[in-house]
Amino acid sequence: MENLEEKCREARGLLGQMPKAALGFFPTPFYQLQRLSKELGVNLYIKRDDFTGMNLFGGNKIRKLQYLIGDAMAKGCEYVFTFGATQSNHAMQTVSACRRWGLKPVLYLVAIVEPDEENLRSNLLLDKIMGAEIHVVKMEPGESEEEAEERSVRMAREHIKRLEAEGHHCYEVPMGGASPAGTAGFVEGYVEFVEQALDMGMEPDYIFHGTGTGGTLAGLVAGKVLTGSKAEIISINVSWKDEGYQERVRGLANRSLEMIGAKARVDTVKDIHTDLNYYQPGYEMPNEMAREGILLLARKEGLLADPVYTGKAFAGMLDYIRSGKVPQGSNVVFWHTGGATALFAEKEILGDLV
Numbered sequence: 001m002e003n004l005e006e007k008c009r010e011a012r013g014l015l016g017q018m019p020k021a022a023l024g025f026f027p028t029p030f031y032q033l034q035r036l037s038k039e040l041g042v043n044l045y046i047k048r049d050d051f052t053g054m055n056l057f058g059g060n061k062i063r064k065l066q067y068l069i070g071d072a073m074a075k076g077c078e079y080v081f082t083f084g085a086t087q088s089n090h091a092m093q094t095v096s097a098c099r100r101w102g103l104k105p106v107l108y109l110v111a112i113v114e115p116d117e118e119n120l121r122s123n124l125l126l127d128k129i130m131g132a133e134i135h136v137v138k139m140e141p142g143e144s145e146e147e148a149e150e151r152s153v154r155m156a157r158e159h160i161k162r163l164e165a166e167g168h169h170c171y172e173v174p175m176g177g178a179s180p181a182g183t184a185g186f187v188e189g190y191v192e193f194v195e196q197a198l199d200m201g202m203e204p205d206y207i208f209h210g211t212g213t214g215g216t217l218a219g220l221v222a223g224k225v226l227t228g229s230k231a232e233i234i235s236i237n238v239s240w241k242d243e244g245y246q247e248r249v250r251g252l253a254n255r256s257l258e259m260i261g262a263k264a265r266v267d268t269v270k271d272i273h274t275d276l277n278y279y280q281p282g283y284e285m286p287n288e289m290a291r292e293g294i295l296l297l298a299r300k301e302g303l304l305a306d307p308v309y310t311g312k313a314f315a316g317m318l319d320y321i322r323s324g325k326v327p328q329g330s331n332v333v334f335w336h337t338g339g340a341t342a343l344f345a346e347k348e349i350l351g352d353l354v
């Protein structure tokens, strides 16, 4: 325990030397869900990163954006470019972070679900209210999501070239903020969580969260090796990933640790436990397990999860607990990453929730 405290102090010291733009409110709340604990037979805790701020619609990307915007400002950038789906939580949080620090947000958004310009909803509506420059990239016939994403990056880079030729400085944030600088935000998140658990005198056995671009997971696993914490991190995929995913997450975690100036490394992918069993039929496509999870969390605890990320992650966690993969009596943490704006997105994303 003392060792954990010491490691947290060291990690804080390293992180404190990185450029950082303050956003949101930390630490986020961490506490036990009494009623669900009783129902499930485990000690279920929740880490409320849906409460990062900086406005009502925060989420996990705010942690990454503190380091990304900090880096952009340290480099003297004026524009911030980023990517995602039209209903991207990351894009919307990037816009609010840019507005807070006086940077100009430019979004290249792939229309996986085609928005109705006459009836804008959810994050795309918020992006417009905050005045982001938005380029909607329509999917071409026969094009995969990955191909459309790659095309959106090429379009943005041409745009950046034009602006730089005019003497402007631009900062490119990859999808989900999954760069080494962004990942540092979740290293800090993990340290914050270890400190809170120590204060409560609880030793976490499992952490569940939803994983997409992998930046959150990279930061958590980097934080785990940095602090020497024993918790097993179980990451529920929210979209299809190939076999190289875990190795790429490991690489990102290690590049972030290197950037922070830490000696620790994630040596093997055995610390990275991802699960592709809960995202079907696809990204931004609802499923019955997530629906059941969303309704259970809402009706037992009055908390809201979303159909794209946290609903699927919660459903995965429920299955691990009910099937006994997570033993009864364990200390289980659900890391709530935000995303509730999707409850107000297009029907295709929401499904038949109620």
Ligand SMILES: *Cc1c(COP(=O)(O)O)cnc(C)c1O
Residues within 6 Å of the ligand: 059, 060, 061, 089, 090, 176, 178, 210, 211, 212, 213, 214, 215, 216, 217, 309, 310, 337, 338, 339, 340
């Ligand atoms: C982006 C996002 C995730 C996944 O985070 P990654 O760092 O992209 O893996 C999980 N939940 C919500 C609500 C998100 O917006």
